[in-house]
Amino acid sequence: MAFAPDGRLFVCQQGGQLRVIKNGLLLSTPFVSLTVDSSGERGLLGIAFDPNFATNHYLYVYYTVATSPIHNRVTRFTATGDAAAPGSEVVILELNNLSSATNHNGGAIHFGPDGKLYIAVGENANGANSQTLSNLLGKMLRINADGTIPTDNPFFNTATGNNRAIWALGLRNPFTFAFQPGTGRMFINDVGESTYEEINDGIAGSNYGWPITEGPTSNPAFRGPIYFYGHGTSNTTGCAIVGGTFYNPPVPQFPSSYTGKYFFADLCNGWIRVFDPATGTATAFATGISGPVDLHVGPDGALYYLALGSGGQVFRVSALPAQALNISGRARVQAGQGVVISGFIVTGNAPKRVGVRALGPSLANFGISGPLADPVVQLNRADGSLIMANDNWKNTQQAAIQMAGLAPSNDKEAALIVTLTAGNYTAILSGKNGGTGVALAEVYDLDQAADSRLANISTRGQIGTSSNVLIGGFITGSKIGATRVGVRALGPSLQQFGIANPLPDPRLELHDANGTLLASNDNWQSDASQAALISSYGLAPPNNLESAIAISLAPGAYTAIVTGKNNQTGIGLIEIYDEQ
Numbered sequence: 001m002a003f004a005p006d007g008r009l010f011v012c013q014q015g016g017q018l019r020v021i022k023n024g025l026l027l028s029t030p031f032v033s034l035t036v037d038s039s040g041e042r043g044l045l046g047i048a049f050d051p052n053f054a055t056n057h058y059l060y061v062y063y064t065v066a067t068s069p070i071h072n073r074v075t076r077f078t079a080t081g082d083a084a085a086p087g088s089e090v091v092i093l094e095l096n097n098l099s100s101a102t103n104h105n106g107g108a109i110h111f112g113p114d115g116k117l118y119i120a121v122g123e124n125a126n127g128a129n130s131q132t133l134s135n136l137l138g139k140m141l142r143i144n145a146d147g148t149i150p151t152d153n154p155f156f157n158t159a160t161g162n163n164r165a166i167w168a169l170g171l172r173n174p175f176t177f178a179f180q181p182g183t184g185r186m187f188i189n190d191v192g193e194s195t196y197e198e199i200n201d202g203i204a205g206s207n208y209g210w211p212i213t214e215g216p217t218s219n220p221a222f223r224g225p226i227y228f229y230g231h232g233t234s235n236t237t238g239c240a241i242v243g244g245t246f247y248n249p250p251v252p253q254f255p256s257s258y259t260g261k262y263f264f265a266d267l268c269n270g271w272i273r274v275f276d277p278a279t280g281t282a283t284a285f286a287t288g289i290s291g292p293v294d295l296h297v298g299p300d301g302a303l304y305y306l307a308l309g310s311g312g313q314v315f316r317v318s319a320l321p322a323q324a325l326n327i328s329g330r331a332r333v334q335a336g337q338g339v340v341i342s343g344f345i346v347t348g349n350a351p352k353r354v355g356v357r358a359l360g361p362s363l364a365n366f367g368i369s370g371p372l373a374d375p376v377v378q379l380n381r382a383d384g385s386l387i388m389a390n391d392n393w394k395n396t397q398q399a400a401i402q403m404a405g406l407a408p409s410n411d412k413e414a415a416l417i418v419t420l421t422a423g424n425y426t427a428i429l430s431g432k433n434g435g436t437g438v439a440l441a442e443v444y445d446l447d448q449a450a451d452s453r454l455a456n457i458s459t460r461g462q463i464g465t466s467s468n469v470l471i472g473g474f475i476t477g478s479k480i481g482a483t484r485v486g487v488r489a490l491g492p493s494l495q496q497f498g499i500a501n502p503l504p505d506p507r508l509e510l511h512d513a514n515g516t517l518l519a520s521n522d523n524w525q526s527d528a529s530q531a532a533l534i535s536s537y538g539l540a541p542p543n544n545l546e547s548a549i550a551i552s553l554a555p556g557a558y559t560a561i562v563t564g565k566n567n568q569t570g571i572g573l574i575e576i577y578d579e580q
Contacts, residue, residue, distance in 0.1 A: 072095040
């Protein structure tokens with residue numbers, strides 16, 4: 001199977017139909033139906049999209065010709081919507097005639113980062129084919145998109161005719177292979193015979209040793225595998241390595257620990273494992289799969305696998321996105337419109353128990369100058385009606401606050417606990433008797449098991465210089481997956497809501513828990529790719545001087561900081577949106 005650049009998933013059926021999955025639905029009409037020899041391991045086996053598919057609409061397939069002499073072929077079609085243009089088939093490469101053996105056909109095809117088409121070919125159950133330059137069997141091939149042969153192929157001057165397409169040899173049945181996005185590194189999965197399954201580094205001119213050697217080797221004439229596993233019935237052994245894909249998507253969904261790793265599967269024992277090229281080790285990922293044959297990482301960052309079981313199915317493995325467990329906003333509290341306002345949204349089907357704190361005096365312990373001496377917090381509904389307020393945290397809910405682990409360190413600080421249904425809420429932090437100073441508003445998720453979550457948080461406050469900037473903090477966790485986040489810093493557009501003295505030109509930075517800068521932005525349209533993502537989220541700021549960042553974040557603690565360009569001051573708003 002292969003993803004088209006527009007997100008459609010094309011799936012080869014061994015009997016000759018190329019099917020299309022569009023917007024999650026299998027289209028009733030095949031893209032094309034080919035007449036193939038599907039006996040044994042033959043049939044429609046591979047598909048690749050031209051690097052210029054968006055303009056030329058070319059896609060390539062690898063299949064077994066049904067008429068004598070039986071052989072495998074690479075051919076090209078032109079797409080018109082969800083179907084092949086009638087009469088558009090163009091033969092790109094005819095492979096060698098096959099014997100009566102119907103196994104070891106290979107069949108995976110992919111375009112490399114060099115724009116060349118790479119073709120994995122099995123040795124037709126004849127090991128001698130793998131060690132000769134006189135045929136294309138048991139090899140990795142490399143050709144131009146039009147079927148001609150690149151003159152820089154490693155055997156161009158030693159082989160003849162189509163055999164000059166040979167790029168590497170000594171393979172038994174390289175059923176699948178993959179290129180790593182960004183680096184261009186190739187891994188070849190070679191199905192073993194009786195001892196080992198191999199992952200090989202795909203390097204031009206290499207000889208991988210079959211049938212002279214299988215698995216690890218000390219013979220300097222051959223390139224040994226970078227990873228291998230034995231045959232058996234456990235979740236670490238098997239009989240046929242099938243499917244391979246690197247986790248380097250444009251928008252990661254899995255935790256960052258998966259980035260750069262390589263997923264691979266075993267047909268017989270039905271598992272998927274994750275190989276770490278840096279350590280040479282593999283760990284378990286999934287079991288109980290009925291006949292996996294291919295793996296791909298989709299444009300959405302999920303892992304897709306194709307399985308033969310139950311008549312042939314495609315599955316999507318999606319990491320559950322991390323959810324906000326704690327959100328906070330720190331700014332200088334002033335009188336009037338200068339109070340600190342933290343807004344948040346509760347989404348989901350169940351009520352959410354939350355804790356709200358307003359800290360001031362204890363900030364001095366962290367080197368914050370001019371902390372608010374006596375903070376007051378009030379929690380309002382979206383219509384402005386008051387839900388609950390607190391001045392000193394021990395006044396009303398002392399036992400519950402202590403049991404939740406939210407007891408402030410200073411008695412003058414404020415806290416409350418409340419259960420909220422889905423909706424929009426605002427925590428307003430002010431100074432008692434009009435007091436001013438730097439303060440911190442915090443909201444905690446106290447019931448992570450509930451079918452609801454905190455989302456789309458914001459903090460509005462006065463932005464000054466030094467420690468008087470506006471800081472929005474949030475912690476994500478409780479799930480394994482990364483979450484797509486949009487962060488905005490607004491200033492000029494606040495004037496239309498009656499805010500006096502808005503920040504003229506906000507600047508935005510996003511840091512991790514170690515203080516490392518992850519991203520920054522001044523004017524949101526300055527980076528075209530970021531601007532496109534922000535716009536796709538529906539978060540384009542109203543004013544071009546305002547700032548925004550789109551990013552995927554693994555579970556952890558993060559801080560967004562808003563400052564004024566050239567030390568400008570004024571009221572600003574920071575917003576953090578969960579885009580899952």
